[in-house]
Amino acid sequence: xxxxxxxxxxxxxxxxxxxxxxxxxxxxxxxxxxxxxxxxxxxxxxxxxxxxxxxxxxxxxxxxxxxxxxxxxxxxxxxxxxxxxxxxxxxxxxxxxxxxxxxxxxxxxxx
Amino acid sequence: xxxxxxxxxxxxxxxxxxxxxxxxxxxxxxxxxxxxxxxxxxxxxxxxxxxxxxxxxxxxxxxxxxxxxxxxxxxxxxxxxxxxxxxxxxxxxxxxxxxxxxxxxxxxxxxxxxxxx
Numbered sequence: 001x002x003x004x005x006x007x008x009x010x011x012x013x014x015x016x017x018x019x020x021x022x023x024x025x026x027x028x029x030x031x032x033x034x035x036x037x038x039x040x041x042x043x044x045x046x047x048x049x050x051x052x053x054x055x056x057x058x059x060x061x062x063x064x065x066x067x068x069x070x071x072x073x074x075x076x077x078x079x080x081x082x083x084x085x086x087x088x089x090x091x092x093x094x095x096x097x098x099x100x101x102x103x104x105x106x107x108x109x110x111x
Numbered sequence: 112x113x114x115x116x117x118x119x120x121x122x123x124x125x126x127x128x129x130x131x132x133x134x135x136x137x138x139x140x141x142x143x144x145x146x147x148x149x150x151x152x153x154x155x156x157x158x159x160x161x162x163x164x165x166x167x168x169x170x171x172x173x174x175x176x177x178x179x180x181x182x183x184x185x186x187x188x189x190x191x192x193x194x195x196x197x198x199x200x201x202x203x204x205x206x207x208x209x210x211x212x213x214x215x216x217x218x219x220x221x222x223x224x225x226x227x228x
Contacts, residue, residue, distance in 0.1 A: 031215075034217065044219075088153060090154075098169070099144070100156070101146070101155070102153050103152060
């Protein structure tokens with residue numbers, strides 16, 4: 001059965017810290033991995049990763065995929081209180097529209 | 112503005128009643144999805160639809176039903192057979208398979224919170 005596992009489940013840091021969130025996956029015929037940020041209601045899209053070793057960046061956030069070891073990481077540098085949210089990752093197999101989500105990592109950034 | 116509209120935002124239901132959650136999109140997306148979110152369990156797929164008049168069960172379809180009569184609409188009915196329906200329900204859409212790099216990104220609605228009394 002396909003699955004996506006995120007770690008840690010929760011994390012508390014102080015403003016200015018750097019955090020690394022992990023996402024490992026077991027998805028048959030893997031095609032792509034998505035990262036989302038969910039603050040209160042609708043998850044908002046962060047990154048889509050399809051190729052190994054190519055870093056995607058957006059401001060203080062970056063992400064990379066390792067298709068050999070079947071994982072992805074999301075890095076946030078110089079964290080701010082506005083980064084407090086649940087971060088979700090999801091994997092998709094080729095030939096299907098079905099996305100499998102992990103349980104999410106709840107990040108809290110203290111001022 | 113293009114997006115996904117879910118209604119109602121909050122819904123209360125008595126045990127034994129069926130309820131229908133609405134999901135409408137004006138993004139011209141082919142694929143639509145329903146997810147359920149419980150605390151500590153991430154998003155679990157209920158149903159998804161790749162095209163009009165076609166849909167597939169997800170991982171937790173029991174006690175739910177859907178229809179896809181129009182491209183823009185994908186309503187979810189929570190039936191009395193669903194034993195633990197209190198949850199946050201998220202509808203999403205994606206453009207579908209295609210050559211565009213963003214073709215497979217999910218866009219979410221704001222969600223509907225269902226509470227069974």
